[in-house]
Amino acid sequence: MNIVERKRLYATVSKPARYTGGEFNLPDFSKSGALRFCFCFPDTYEIGMSNLGLRILYHMLNEREDCMAERCFMPWVDLYKKLKESDMPIVALESGDELKKFDVVGFSIQYEMAYTNVVAMFDLAKIPYYAKDRDESYPLIIAGGPCMANPEPFADFFDAMTVGEGEESMMQIVDVVKKGKAENWPRERVLDELSLIQGVIIPSRDKAIYEDGKVVGFTRKVVKAVVQDFDKAYFPTKILLPNTEIVHDRGVLELYRGCSNGCRFCQAGFYYRPLRARNLSTLCTFGEKLIKDTGYEEMSLSSLSTGDYPKLKELIEYLKKAGEGKTRLSLPSMRVDSFESVFAEEARKSSLTFAPEAGTDRLRAVINKNITSEDIEKSMISAFKLGYSSVKLYFMIGLPTEREEDLDGIADIVKQIIELYKVHRTSGKNLSVTVSTSVFIPKPVTPFQWEGFISREEFDKKLVYLREKLRLRGVHYNWHDYDTSYMEAVFARGDRNLSKVIIDAYESGQIFDSWSEFFRFDVWKASAEKCGINLDSYVKERKVEDLMSFEYVDCGINREYLERERKLAYEEKNTKNCLQGCNACGANKLGRCSLCC
């Protein structure tokens, strides 16, 4: 698409700067003869540009002399309609070229509800959905991202998929495709070579073997790719500065990967193991450069449980000095027990967010969230003394073994907070408590991967109960709705039969399913019915001895470990934090596991 066409198209849509590109820090796109790669992100620019993985891989590929990587985001609904109506294809941001012109098109798939957008982008690019329906004139179409813990529902759309960390596999994929292009390899030969790279799945070959509808084995296992020396791993500081405000419009410094806490419901906590940290000096250098190269006024210190980073205090002190007091630091994902009063003291006293996840010590032992009511109490007292007056709390409902007393526990925590505020407040404002509940979803690579998903009746009952209990002054309660969680649960352990449901839902008008205003459960239900799929069968409890179709993906955690953890959960026993000693989950076979820095 040339500039005049782009102007005409974007002049009438909302926030056109999402589509026009031209950001500061744009890499060099004049390399002749370079391999052309296009990253596709099945959500809006604002969300995709906030994604750290995309930032890393985009700049990493563009630093190669022999590769140019562009971006393409899902157009917002207004532009989507326009493109469909005028039968125009989506194009890459940088060059305005159609996706078909690229050598490789790589989708980053971050969450289950983005699946219809993946299909929508195929449609807008005029690329057939199924890999088997595409001839060799089409680019190699691949996928990666955290959804690869179970790639089955969308596996049939892709020629290849990468499980694990792209810093490792992506460079090798580019090497193979480049060689294949130079030597004119047929697609099958390219796939042969790709399948040798750690973490690469070739969906047409790597799959579950069924007998009488039951999984009895796998053609082969694919082991996740892992960055061995994380401290030396590529990290971009000259990153693109978006021309329109994005969701996380700030610099992001990644402290470490993996998580030592082992909360039994948490997929990320297991999927990203082994635990690997960057040295304090490396982070100081990156952080300082990030401020200099971007001019961002805010920087976030990111990882799955930032408070666990052993030298957090030193890092914060260094970065504050480097930012000359102008750079705000934000710390997401702090555990209640790691709340750093040093930091909170100087931060803007807006609101504190804590995620106890469950209402009683008993249920927290089941899910291995190693915090006690006492920990919560202590943190609240210190926060209130510092002048905080607003608290956000996150809980889950539908957790295994959950009982009425656990819901009472949620209300008890809130009541206790109200009482503590009366005694320890230093702020003149009224206390505001926001309680949010999400619905527990059994996810692959967790000890709860065999659990059942809560039934609608039970959910409704619990919701009514909790709403009544939380009818307290200054307390605001909001909850994640059942239907989206249900569909997420379907996909979390779904198999390849679901690909046709995704396509049918899309063709029935579904896009942006992760946006509550566009999600329509009745459409999904109708699509499943039309395809002869019983959705309930995907969310019910599984037998531990039965294999699931995604288990050919080896994320490092041993199955025996997950089984043992599940048993401990039912015995209401905690597992210690990995930092206190190895629990032998198996992830260290992929790389040395440590949080030394």
Add this chain to the structure above:
Amino acid sequence: MLLVKFKRRYPASFMAHLDVLRSFLRGFTRVGIPVKRSEGFNPHFLVYFTQPLPLSVESNAEYMCVETDLSSEEFCQRFKDQTAKGIEIVAVKDINKNPNIAGIVTYSDYCVNVTLSEEQKKILEGINSSDSVVIEYAQKDKLVQKEVRGLIKEIRCEDDGLFLRLASGNNNLRVDRLLGGIKGLNLEFNLYDIVREEQYVGETNLIPLCDLEEYEK
């Protein structure tokens, strides 16, 4: 204090005004341009603009004032290639005090890249010698009528389009509103085909904003 003149062409013309501001501020942080801040509860950088154009309208003459002790030479040296694509610094001048640029601008020149029929040319050029021009436009879902003759300094039809000199600043007349609101004109044009060419101070003797010191004399 510095007066900065800059171009804002595609794709920066599709950036919202606040995003342009943010983009400049981040650039200032990157290269270490010390911009003074207000002393309120939520300090903000002391940077001032003239009235922003509608999204997608381009410009060769945007202005901002930056409250800093840095000299214009030093500013130019540091702030090189620091802008988003489409933004280009044209001139930087040292000035003594805050001139309130948003308030003192009186007129702006615009060029519209559009093909005109003879009939349309007649209507448009006829405005120069008429006493009254009433335009009609929608405001909050309501059609309003407004007499705008006083806000039009000059309209000229040229080979490659249309030239207009319209009131700007506090008493502003938008080009798109004028061209879309003249009865019987039926002109089809695109916002992205409009380019602001200059902004002026003064009433009869118009002086480009970048030559502010002459006006102050």
